[in-house]
Amino acid sequence: MSEFSASSTEPADESTSAHAIQAKWQKYWAENETFLAGGDDDRRPRKFVLAMFPYPSGDLHMGHAENYLYSDIVARFWRHRGHNVLNPIGWDSFGLPAENAAIRRGADPREWTYQNIEQQKTGFKAYGVSFDWTRELHTSDPEYYHWNQWLFLQLHERGLAYRKKSPVNWCPNDQTVLANEQVVDGRCERCGAEVVKKKLTQWYFRITDYADRLLDDLNQLEGRWPHKVLQMQRNWIGRSIGADVDFRIEGRDEPVTVFTTRPDTLHGATFFVVAPDSDLAAEIAADAPAEVQTAFAEYLATVQKTTDIDRQSTDRPKTGVFLERYAVNPVGGERLPIWAADYVLADYGHGAVMAVPAHDQRDLDFARAFDLPVKVVVDTTAPITGVIPVIDLDEDGVPIEPVETLDAQHPASTGIALSGEGRMINSGDLNGLSKRNAIARAIEQLTAAGTGRAAKNYRLRDWLISRQRFWGTPIPMLHHDDGTVTPVPVEQLPVKLPAAAGLDLSPKGSSPLGAAESWVRTVDPVSGDPVLRDPDTMDTFVDSSWYFLRFLSPNSDQFAFDPAEAARWAPVDTYIGGVEHAILHLLYARFITKVLFDMGLIDFTEPFSSLINQGMVILNGAKMSKSKGNLVLFQEELDKYGADALRTGLAFAGPVEDDKDWADVSTTGAQKFLSRALRLSHEVASPVDVVFKDGDAALRRGTHRLLADAPALVEQTKFNVLVARLMELVNLTRKTVDTGAGAGDPAVREAVETVAVMLDLIAPHTAEEMWEALGHEPSVGLVTWRQADPALLVEDTITAVAQVNGKVRAQLEVSAKITADELEALARSDERVIRAIGDKEIVKVIVRAPKLVNFAVKG
């Protein structure tokens, strides 16, 4: 025992009392179920506030601390505003990490998952989040994934779930296929391995059927979702407007259709390209001379070995093989040599393009690499607006092109394709038209000739949902000997996962479920024939595409969700989560919502009315990661500072959507502020029922200003400013107590009560403690916010500014009711104003009584 410590106060004092306070109130909330959503008889307006549910990967981290703080602030806010608030929590508990952890330890993924859930649950409770715990759900429970299977069957029935053999993204590390959205820069979104292409038969959801609605409905969300997310979804869907054009292929009965956004340049097509890995290429090559077939086979083999990463590098030289076959241009009838080249993608458009090298950079690069002709059909030097310029005509009435200008910049020599605006040349009766008009005219002509039509294409691909892994929802389909595939009858759902015990879960390219003999072999309940279950499980993004609805009837075994409850609560009013889901989860949830709408189960078409994207919590400018060893541990910080200081520090650190560097988060500053506020609540010396009316006027004004401003601050998610404003009021109250009206003044009670009720959003334990110290019954979380008194918002005197040429020269204390003339006169007589004007001439005087006068002077 050191003699130094005997007389010293432990520095941990602040946080130990904070820990006592938080334990006290967490117990109270749990025992009283303070934050349950009201039932059917609750007449208050409803708010559905939701944070993206967590994956139970271990303990909570600082990202969770931020995410669930924000949703808690919003939920608490609406309770204070007299709303019936639903703020539920669940776990996105299927997925690869559980399986990988299980493989490493030879354990059951179920155990790992549910242990982590318990740990996270404890963390959330210690953090003081006002969840309605009675609606907790886990997507890995059969009671939940039952309805994933139901959803799958519904989509199947509507033709929206189908199987096809197609090249897919394959992660060689996780040994499973991936959806397009899960491939980031050619790598597996989860493990970072280079993705390869494989041709497999897989289940898809037909999200492309909804492409137009998914794109167009984004306009409804303008201003309610972050602009960035809307833009990302628009790009992802990537609608292109143009035309389909039919090309006859010599020696083939059926014409081949290509998609183009530039039907105006049809006359400039000089060759034709097919994707080497398309069926069309194989077919065309099959009828080519033997040496061409060999060359093509070699080329195809090379292409298939190329990863997406290499394939996507734009400066990669163009490669291809001439197939010695010809397509015929539907306008003009020119013969176009057919090439196979990997710059054309098999799964976009029709897997074939007409090449117009003069006006498309990729085609030009290819033409220059293989010495193919380049024909300019748009004069991009011609003006595109105003009157059509005089064009010299030859004796046949065909415009003579200004040869010199074109030569100087001919794409074949410059290597730069002319993709800009201009006027058509060398294009028959399109000549002289602008690009835009020529596109319209070309489509008309193609339609009339029956060789083309207006068309749209999307970057978006169908959603591949099969996964060759164990820990997910079994796909409820049965495979018959004759190759037919039939659904499991809906009344036999759920198809439960077998026990993991005895199964080899290690990745091997096919689902571990296939080896669960007694599970995979079953009998078709319709025909009685022996059948095999589909061994794949669903992408976990299926689970999360509708979970927000399950919170409305979390225990029902009658339906996925009760449509009546959905009508009451949904859609989600405020949804909060990281921007990493800008496409994946949010696009899928929007898609499934539209399907459910089409099924008549819900009456809305967008699941999340408003969306908040929080930034990341980083450390010293770098993303935190286990491998870098720069983790800030949630539990450690919580132990050190307490939940309220953590919450306040985070909320105050900066705008919601910005990244927060933990190095800049001042938890000690937060602690200091919270104890100042708490101390005030103990100092208040007036009785609980004191009338505020006669309290200190300046403090009352400060209180009511905050009452007036706070709701907008919360609704605009300016939580950092709300904390700053609370600090201001605490400071003002401190001053009033110490050097002003004193602790017994009614205004002090009014101010401290206001702080307590508003602070509940940020630091709920401290707020409850204050509320109790002030002589009130808990819970402060259910107290309605006081209205600002407009009479208290107007001041008797205010500081007006006098400017000369926009520069402030004097501050004037004036009556709030001062007239424009009085204010101007006062300003004119001010010595500093007179000096600033000097002998210059006043040209104009702007008066905005009572706040501002500006003299515009000259000379």
Place this chain on the structure above:
RNA sequence: GCCGGCGUGGCGGAAUGGUAGACGCGGAGCACUCAAAAUGCUUUGUCCGAAAGGACGUGUGGGUUCGAGUCCCACCGCCGGCACCA
């Protein structure tokens, strides 16, 4: 390459076209204390000046306006998304 966003003190950040830098961190000083911690108070954009006061100041350059961090144009820099999508 295409699309989007952002540039404000030493730092995190405030600011319906109307006093730029609220609030906090950090710094400096003071009070209380034997001393420290804690707490409270004062001060803190840069430059000139002893002060009064003045000049400059929101990435750069222009513009609109009585007045611009805020609106418009161009440029520079950083960040994010997409990318051989015809």
